Amino acid sequence: MTVYRQWFCNCHGLPQQLDSEVLYDQEATEPACKHCGATPLSDPKKTISFRDQEEWDD
Ligand SMILES: [Zn+2]
Secondary structure, eight states: OOEEEEEOOOSSSSSSEBOOOTTTTTTTOOBBBBTTTOOOOBBBTOOOEEEEEEOOOO
16 A cells, blocks of 8 residues: 655645655655645645545555
């Protein structure tokens, strides 16, 4: 089972999923909102939220 963390930004009223790239064997690049630039670590307006998705491979 793999857990994916999906990040969202609510700056436009509706949650928009952030683009993020997870590279195997490397640290994930930090997702950033393409509208307001907020990231999970830089979220001055508190618009960032996340949801964990479980994926079962078998
Ligand atoms: Zn945003």
